[in-house]
Amino acid sequence: MSYRHDTLALIPAGIDTYRQPIVYMREDCHLCRSEGFATHTRIEVEHAGKRVIATLNVVTGGGWLPPETAALSDTAWQALAPEPGALGRFSHPEPPASASAIRTKVYGGRLDADACRAIITDTMDRRLSDLDLAAFVTACAGDRLDEAETIALTLAMRDAGERLDWGQGPVLDKHCVGGLPGNRTTPIVVAIVAAAGHLVPKTSSRAITSPAGTADTMEVMAPVALTLGEMRRVVEAEGGCVVWGGGLDLSPADDMLIRIERPLDFDSEGQMVASVLSKKASAGSSHVLIDIPVGPTAKVRSQDAARALVRRLSAVAATLGQTLAIHQSDGSAPVGRGIGPALEAHDVLAVLRRTANAPSDLRERALDVAGAMLDLVGSDGRERAARLLDSGQAEAKFMAICAAQGGFTEPGKALQTQPVTANRAGKITAIDNRRIAKIAKLAGAPGRQASGVLLKTGLGETVEIGQPLFEIHAETKGELDWALAYAAGGDSPFRVEDLS
């Protein structure tokens, strides 16, 4: 027994706490007792000059944690990177500098530029706990950030990560506030805008709770996990790209805040604007189109809400030197036929290739958005977008972008497919998107690229008994069965009503 009072051997816990560093200590550990460490206590762990501040969870049983040992969650382990069994030194951390800034805001004060920088820096360094971040998000909810605070927060978030400078302009970009299922316009829009000769360095996200994100769909056709340098070479060669933003360190604090905002599900107009525009500023974009689907179940539910959002977006964009345009669209229905990465990629390629069965709703939306972007730097955008698509120039540009990102791959088909048929005749009056998405995920999407759901009919169409409503696509028999078992239980995702 060593009498060193503040050390324990470190081992990996193998637990992903989603970027919150956690340290697991035994309840009979001398450090827990002597330091008064209890669950939720913040503890600084130091090893070989590296430090991380972690939240304690006390291990009461199970025997997986040996005596005189502390286990670290994935994030904490990666931060210290010790040899397993190396000694870590434990202490009470000083409260982070930004805690008093958050406290000021919570008590009704205002955030100045220094306060915003301190909060974002400590967020990045993980000196703020998830509870601290929840307090910050709460204190900024609704319209509690004024315009000056929103600008200060946007600048702090932009400056916390890498920044791209393209050395020429204009640089076009787009963002959709609150996505719609299957609304995979981005690859088409980027191809059209790049074919028009503009720079459009687009970063996209992967799915979190949906069957596919834009990055997942694009990845079926070309590599998307590029470095900043690789992304730069693609854009310099072809004008545009569609890459995964998660690995690029552009406004990275945004991701840290989103993981707290999502479960709380508070809207903060100020934080939403800071999130969107700091990413665009970091990407070096000068002209930004914001697509705002408005509808009863969309993120923006009324014209009044849309107008307030547009006002604030415009004020912050002006400070950043960005030219902004707004495109309002119908947020009431899903788009296209496929749900799942490869199935959505087939829809995208069908539009670009102008095949007879290309989903027209996806085509029209892509042309609307591309047209609005082209109007940011010219006129007659919609007509030019249609010409670039119909002439095959957009298709050619898309293939060139895929080649530059590492090579085009034709999307595959799932080995296992099974139609789900109508058990009554009539008209389809509703489709439950949540159930459809769940079936696609049970079938394996987005982890298995070819898995998902292919809609065979649509809202307002008429079906006969036995006619396929949709197909389940899966890569393994097991996953097909998981999805079928769920689809067979409970209500059908399609509501079919008598024509009489």
Add this chain to the structure above:
Amino acid sequence: MSYRHDTLALIPAGIDTYRQPIVYMREDCHLCRSEGFATHTRIEVEHAGKRVIATLNVVTGGGWLPPETAALSDTAWQALAPEPGALGRFSHPEPPASASAIRTKVYGGRLDADACRAIITDTMDRRLSDLDLAAFVTACAGDRLDEAETIALTLAMRDAGERLDWGQGPVLDKHCVGGLPGNRTTPIVVAIVAAAGHLVPKTSSRAITSPAGTADTMEVMAPVALTLGEMRRVVEAEGGCVVWGGGLDLSPADDMLIRIERPLDFDSEGQMVASVLSKKASAGSSHVLIDIPVGPTAKVRSQDAARALVRRLSAVAATLGQTLAIHQSDGSAPVGRGIGPALEAHDVLAVLRRTANAPSDLRERALDVAGAMLDLVGSDGRERAARLLDSGQAEAKFMAICAAQGGFTEPGKALQTQPVTANRAGKITAIDNRRIAKIAKLAGAPGRQASGVLLKTGLGETVEIGQPLFEIHAETKGELDWALAYAAGGDSPFRVEDLS
């Protein structure tokens, strides 16, 4: 392989997440993938008709979690109480009813009685996540709860647990806002007030980060983990008691909120008042003395803050039908000589027994508080308190209360003691309470009752080289050495300055 898509085998994780139910699932688990479960997702787990809502942590490695298995934290396991390996059924829970009430408050609305009841009910049922509770605490911080909201919250908290009715009055109680180290007046005060013929059913807490709480100190002398029925019999027989409140289910929501409030360290005047007075109301108290130590490092730092707190306490107490008195005291220095459960119990008994070496500061504070309580229902309280103490009536009452709680035990002495001596001569000009408390905890307090620190000198006293400043008391040689190693490193907790 079963095709049941929503079940996994349940095992205990043996991890104490301090009342937050956590479920640990493998990242390759079909449920994580198909349901879009990611860390921080809230998941409802059902087994044999019992349900719990837990937060997900994804297990990425370590091999401790077998395939097709989910592990539950202590709180979640206790809620479901399955056989290890039994199947649990997993689903997305509906958002709790109170989430919209919290949202309203976050966006600047007000909480009515129904909203407060919904929030407290869902807190008790663990339907709100720690992030939700952090948002609630944040939305109530500072003076954001008005008087009517404070009253609604107090009533909701009172009604969420058990309530005692003594069938007669007055029922006296006391609460100290922000404790001082060693300020163990409660056993003495209860003995005096009960000796005066009054009902004083006192509940106290255990230490959380300090070397001893009142319940820990009392437990050295008599059992404190009583049931409500046992507590009632003690009070009916002897007029008073000093029992542990943690097991009694009096205003239990308070404990759930405190575990979030403490790490956030926000003051909310409304929540503090609701916390204190709901506990007193649940205990059936009609006359309550609030002891408010005011000092630069105390919880209440100014006369203005004290006045605002008193105003709000008075308004809520009036609604509850409680008579309230305030006693302000000096919050700048520790009290007594012993630090640790048994060492503090020796101080308490020395005062009650009027021994020559009884710490006079503890005696004077106890008489002040007891006198103020007696003045709530009469006059000349300070003089009556002194007479009851000096005559031995308070001592006799204390022994009778201990006997009724299960029998008096004379506090023991630690086997290992070691003096720490002055290495220079001079006057003691400061004592670092935090370092003293840490030495006491390293020596084993409060887990080992006889362990702690015994001060041998005090502020303003003069010492020679080699004269003992304090003694470390420990039950094992190992713990004595932990404490000595810490005491020997760094600065001494006593600052000794030359007399010249």
